[in-house]
Amino acid sequence: MEKLKNFVRKNPAFTVFFLLTLGVIAIAVFAPVLATHDPYEAVLADAVQPPGPEHWFGTDRMGRDLYSRVIYGARTSLAASLALVCIIMTAGTLLGILAGWFGGILDAVIMRISDMMISFPGMVLALAVAGILGASMTNAVIAIAVVSWTKYARLVRSLVLKIRERDYIAAARVTGSTSSHILWKYLLPNVLPTILITGATDIGSMIMEIAALSFLGFGAKAPTAEWGLMLNEGRAYLTAAPWLMIFPGLAIFITVVVFNLLGDSLRDVLDPRDEQGNGFGRKENE
Amino acid sequence: MNSTKKISALLLSLLLSGVLLAGCGGGTGNSSGGASDTEQGKNIVIGTGQSCGTLDPLQSYDGWYAVRFGIGQTLTKLNDDFSVSGWLAEDYTVNEDNTVWTFTIRDDVAFSNGTKLTAELAKASLENVYENGMRGTEYFTPAAIEADGQTLVITTESPEPILPNKLADPYFTIIDTTVDMTNIADEGPVGTGPFVVESFDPVTKETVVVKNENYWGGEVLMDRITFVYTEDQSTLTMGLQSGDFDAVYNVSMTSIGDFENNESYRIVRTASGRTAHGFMNQNGVLGDEVLRQAILRYLDRESYCENLLNGEYVAGKTLLTSASVYGYDELTDINAYDPEGAARLLDEAGYADIDGDGFRETPEGEAINLRFVYYTGRPEQQILAEATQLELAGLGIRVTLEVHDTQTVIDMLGSGDYDMLCMSINALNCGDPENHMNTYFKTGGSYNSFGYSSAEFDSVMDELSVTADADRRVELVKEAEQILLDDSVCIYYCYPVMNFVTKSTVSGITSTPADFYWVSEATDVQAG
Numbered sequence: 001m002e003k004l005k006n007f008v009r010k011n012p013a014f015t016v017f018f019l020l021t022l023g024v025i026a027i028a029v030f031a032p033v034l035a036t037h038d039p040y041e042a043v044l045a046d047a048v049q050p051p052g053p054e055h056w057f058g059t060d061r062m063g064r065d066l067y068s069r070v071i072y073g074a075r076t077s078l079a080a081s082l083a084l085v086c087i088i089m090t091a092g093t094l095l096g097i098l099a100g101w102f103g104g105i106l107d108a109v110i111m112r113i114s115d116m117m118i119s120f121p122g123m124v125l126a127l128a129v130a131g132i133l134g135a136s137m138t139n140a141v142i143a144i145a146v147v148s149w150t151k152y153a154r155l156v157r158s159l160v161l162k163i164r165e166r167d168y169i170a171a172a173r174v175t176g177s178t179s180s181h182i183l184w185k186y187l188l189p190n191v192l193p194t195i196l197i198t199g200a201t202d203i204g205s206m207i208m209e210i211a212a213l214s215f216l217g218f219g220a221k222a223p224t225a226e227w228g229l230m231l232n233e234g235r236a237y238l239t240a241a242p243w244l245m246i247f248p249g250l251a252i253f254i255t256v257v258v259f260n261l262l263g264d265s266l267r268d269v270l271d272p273r274d275e276q277g278n279g280f281g282r283k284e285n286e
Numbered sequence: 287m288n289s290t291k292k293i294s295a296l297l298l299s300l301l302l303s304g305v306l307l308a309g310c311g312g313g314t315g316n317s318s319g320g321a322s323d324t325e326q327g328k329n330i331v332i333g334t335g336q337s338c339g340t341l342d343p344l345q346s347y348d349g350w351y352a353v354r355f356g357i358g359q360t361l362t363k364l365n366d367d368f369s370v371s372g373w374l375a376e377d378y379t380v381n382e383d384n385t386v387w388t389f390t391i392r393d394d395v396a397f398s399n400g401t402k403l404t405a406e407l408a409k410a411s412l413e414n415v416y417e418n419g420m421r422g423t424e425y426f427t428p429a430a431i432e433a434d435g436q437t438l439v440i441t442t443e444s445p446e447p448i449l450p451n452k453l454a455d456p457y458f459t460i461i462d463t464t465v466d467m468t469n470i471a472d473e474g475p476v477g478t479g480p481f482v483v484e485s486f487d488p489v490t491k492e493t494v495v496v497k498n499e500n501y502w503g504g505e506v507l508m509d510r511i512t513f514v515y516t517e518d519q520s521t522l523t524m525g526l527q528s529g530d531f532d533a534v535y536n537v538s539m540t541s542i543g544d545f546e547n548n549e550s551y552r553i554v555r556t557a558s559g560r561t562a563h564g565f566m567n568q569n570g571v572l573g574d575e576v577l578r579q580a581i582l583r584y585l586d587r588e589s590y591c592e593n594l595l596n597g598e599y600v601a602g603k604t605l606l607t608s609a610s611v612y613g614y615d616e617l618t619d620i621n622a623y624d625p626e627g628a629a630r631l632l633d634e635a636g637y638a639d640i641d642g643d644g645f646r647e648t649p650e651g652e653a654i655n656l657r658f659v660y661y662t663g664r665p666e667q668q669i670l671a672e673a674t675q676l677e678l679a680g681l682g683i684r685v686t687l688e689v690h691d692t693q694t695v696i697d698m699l700g701s702g703d704y705d706m707l708c709m710s711i712n713a714l715n716c717g718d719p720e721n722h723m724n725t726y727f728k729t730g731g732s733y734n735s736f737g738y739s740s741a742e743f744d745s746v747m748d749e750l751s752v753t754a755d756a757d758r759r760v761e762l763v764k765e766a767e768q769i770l771l772d773d774s775v776c777i778y779y780c781y782p783v784m785n786f787v788t789k790s791t792v793s794g795i796t797s798t799p800a801d802f803y804w805v806s807e808a809t810d811v812q813a814g
Contacts (some may be wrong), residue, residue, distance in 0.1 A: 062676055
């Protein structure tokens with residue numbers, strides 16, 4: 001308990017943003033409790049109603065309760081972006097370690113593929129991939145994963161290159177440790193904090209990218225409650241019913257800000273050196 | 287180091303927000319591409335959610351655009367009351383049994399290349415339809431076409447009482463077939479209209495037409511009209527508001543209010559011969575009439591029109607619009623709105639949710655997932671598709687939406703690659719529904735890809751095609767409509783009211799029930 005208090009006192013920003021993040025996640029988890037209506041129930045006679053006591057955020061063009069849809073949208077967006085970040089973190093870290101540790105042809109192949117990926121604008125490539133795979137939430141996640149893993153791979157590779165020449169690795173080698181043992185016991189733990197910080201800061205931008213794909217019609221499909229898709233649905237009503245865009249837009253904004261701030265403060269916690277501006281987490285990232 | 291970074295970041299973000307704000311100010315600038323009366327002459331830009339795949343009038347429904355863009359004209363013209371009168375033909379007569387029609391071609395008409403339109407060239411143009419087109423015989427089958435000077439005689443084997451109506455369809459656009467037509471798809475036909483094609487981009491489908499210097503009907507007021515195609519309804523609306531467009535075809539029901547009571551804009555509204563059809567492909571699970579009946583009974587089309595479409599549409603009941611004389615009030619819809627009845631039908635027929643996923647399976651236990659194909663080039667389509675999906679989920683029928691551009695959807699309609707497909711079609715394209723019913727519902731019709739075949743319907747259509755008496759024709763059409771209703775063939779969602787919204791400086795753009803006369807020699811723009 002005392003430890004926790006100390007931690008909070010030392011990291012007030014992180015604590016606040018962590019609680020806010022928990023709040024966002026709680027909204028997603030407890031969506032059925034928080035929602036006032038069934039987000040998929042269309043009452044045609046109530047279409048495009050302005051915000052009021054019955055429908056807090058108004059209703060959409062099919063007469064569905066917008067508040068409930070925004071709440072349920074948190075589930076879709078969070079689940080997709082968390083899954084996405086996990087996928088690219090795992091894949092990127094794995095490939096980066098392989099490239100950095102073994103070098104040679106493996107390194108060349110992985111890094112050239114990654115060079116190819118980053119030589120295109122990410123979103124355009126993601127659009128192309130999503131377009132080929134067909135519109136669905138799973139495909140949107142795959143599409144963004146395909147273009148986003150490179151960042152982690154490059155980051156991890158450079159970290160590994162730096163660490164592999166350290167004395168403790170040499171010591172491990174001398175004592176006869178196998179490659180897999182060294183990778184698992186010494187490299188991964190040293191790489192992990194940086195990767196976690198990058199991952200946490202990435203959640204926000206992944207939410208944005210998934211919403212963007214859905215907005216453009218390559219992600220979630222009607223009638224899914226998804227913020228990007230809801231923005232697109234509200235577009236035609238911009239002047240007649242602005243609330244159709246305001247509330248999903250606000251939801252995206254708030255969530256992204258919360259996750260970005262969490263990522264930033266997480267860096268302060270895990271990597272205090274960064275306060276001097278020389279943390280490797282940032283250097284490799286930019 | 288860090289502070290330099292911060293300052294440069296701040297400067298950069300200031301610059302960015304400046305750029306963003308500048309973007310909002312569009313419209314006021316002169317670079318918008320809207321109307322201008324400069325040394326290059328009078329130009330306007332028309333935004334439309336509809337365009338063609340090619341400029342060849344014989345492909346698909348592309349002939350509509352030859353007429354819409356003012357490139358081509360037809361022998362006869364549809365009037366606003368769906369009657370017909372001469373256009374390139376000044377007069378026409380028929381023999382007693384409606385088998386020999388004599389058209390007198392106007393003496394003063396020339397194609398845009400200067401060639402005089404003679405009966406011989408008109409004959410060649412019509413023959414081209416039968417040699418190179420797919421749908422000619424769905425209108426009529428000529429036994430002989432003879433030309434002598436300006437006199438064109440069309441002889442048919444069976445009586446063709448409404449031949450002048452049929453010749454008003456853009457499919458029969460009169461073009462000069464003596465020129466090289468190998469690039470007609472991209473370069474457009476040589477027609478007699480007030481405009482000629484300057485450019486057509488098959489990818490963006492942007493079409494630019496310029497004044498036909500040889501126009502036979504007098505001075506053409508506009509120098510250039512650009513037709514910009516986008517199926518995005520908000521782009522169309524905002525383009526009109528920002529000044530990028532001088533006119534927009536068919537502004538969405540959610541936005542038209544923004545232009546009402548506004549002196550800067552003019553709205554032309556007309557009832558049309560259009561019906562938003564929801565085709566149900568019988569070559570699949572929808573081959574079961576019970577399932578089709580249940581779907582028809584479950585969809586609350588009144589509510590769509592009233593609540594979702596802002597009352598800009600009339601709820602559909604039968605194939606032909608309530609604005610026509612074809613029995614909207616008299617026909618009996620055996621599938622009138624009855625949600626409980628619909629569910630009962632499915633229960634009794636053995637459509638039940640066996641696997642507990644909330645959706646019914648067929649009596650044989652197969653999962654149902656209806657592919658609903660639609661396009662967004664018309665504002666009501668997205669709403670109708672989504673409403674259908676949502677409502678049918680309530681009935682326990684799973685629907686997956688699939689959106690494509692209009693041309694692709696037309697192609698899919700032709701090939702039958704769908705379970706359900708929503709398309710707004712002008713059923714009175716000849717001022718009379720005979721051709722539409724043949725094309726879409728008669729056995730073997732070129733767009734009847736959904737497996738409907740009724741000997742009873744076919745025989746009524748056969749009788750209709752040779753019946754001259756106007757009252758009898760109406761009775762036969764009603765009979766045919768009733769057969770379609772009784773066979774639960776198609777969803778008739780609604781009857782759209784068409785509109786054209788233009789800047790108040792623009793005149794001479796028309797929205798007509800025929801829906802294929804947009805611009806003419808009288809189209810004009812005032813410097814404003």
